[in-house]
Amino acid sequence: MINVKDTLVFQGLYYITRELKDFLITLGNIGYDFTKVLFYILRLRVNLKALIEQSSRFAVDSLPITLTIVGMTSIIISMQIAPELAKQGAENYIGMLSALVMIRELASIMAGFAIISMIGSSFASELASMSVSEQIDAMRVLRVDPVEYLIVPRFLAGVIMMPVVFIVASFTGLLCAGYVSKLTADLSLLNYIDSLWRGLYVRDIMIALLKSAFFGGTIALISCSSGYSTRGGAKEVGESTTRAVVWSFLAIAIWDYIFAALFYL
């Protein structure tokens, strides 16, 4: 007599249902937390001291790793493309292409990945540790809303500082691309800058800044929500942090697609 529960089909269905349930619960938590965050922001209930502190973490603390990742990526891409364009006699387009790629996509996405790894994981593990050690319960009992105290400043820091990180990252990326173009395609700095201006559009910059703000807010919200809703112990803290990172990566990929479809199709 076959026990249905032992069959592969049942176990597969059970796994899918369980993952779907976890997915919906996580989505629900994020949505609920976002509603509360919005409520506090619209009522101007923002702790300025905490906002400044989190903004400093978001931008300044993450800058070295962000610039390294963006710079390295820019160098690698330029090393591939610049010589090929030079071979085709199209070295005058190197700066323009660098600007288009960097401003439209590379700087914000790579900075986003760096921020997720460094700041997103930190937010998630911090809040998860607080949750499992009852610090968040203590806050509630003391009648201070943890969403207002912990999540609002982090969310706003992400929205405000991510565009700043994008600007610095873009500048670094374009600088690195220019340097590599000089080395590999023998392109002078003046020619590179001249070519660069032709690829810089105010519209692209504005869209990228807006997209960065969405990235920053999303990373902060997902990371905080994941950490905040943790129950259990060290294992669950690790799982929350992983979930925060994975969901953040997916979310910024989705936002990137939405922005590309809305503005560039």
Add this chain to the structure above:
Amino acid sequence: MTIKVQNLTKTFDNKKVLDNISFSVEDGETLGVAGFSGSGKSTLLKIISKLLSADSGKIETTRNSDIAMTFQYSALFDFLDVYHNIAFPLLERREFKGKYNKEELKKIVAQKLKIVGLQGIENKFPSELSGGMQKRVGFARAIVTNPKIILYDEPTAGLDPVSSTLIEDYINQLKKELNASCIVVTHQMSTITRACDKVILLYEGKIVFKGTTEEFLKGDNPYTRQFITASIEGPMEIKSTT
């Protein structure tokens, strides 16, 4: 009557953690809530402190005051020093914002630290304190708004006997200082004996004893006898999940 709990029921995953619980705590009284691990003691405190909601039942409090709670592992904010931990509600709650200047806050924190015998440690962080000191800072934080209802979740857990005695003395002292009504969740006999006026014993979510501490210690209720003598034999079954 300060706290009146009526017909409280709470279920987790189809298991009744609290089953039709009713009791009251009068002004200036300390109620001990005893029971095995998993009997619903901490859940009861979390419902009274509004961290959780009950499935059914009612909780009434007659005194218009904060409900303060201390946690088993202190739950101090590890990113704040002792001063900011204690002053936290006065700094962050809307009704207190701007009410006290820096000097007044310093005085209040110093006063609360003096009550728990920890003067001068305002600049230390929780990680620099012993377990007993962390508990006392937790007490100081809980009483900073002068609450009339204080809930203690296993206040002496993990402490040596001397530190436990100190904590039990502070529970009595705080009750007198604030004229507070207290509920102490514990399975330590010394805490029940030294700090509680009356006791309820929980087993599988139900109250199996309700009475004064003297009745708890000297009565012939089989549940209390088994609990006091720490015996495996008796009406209370020790499950492998507890």
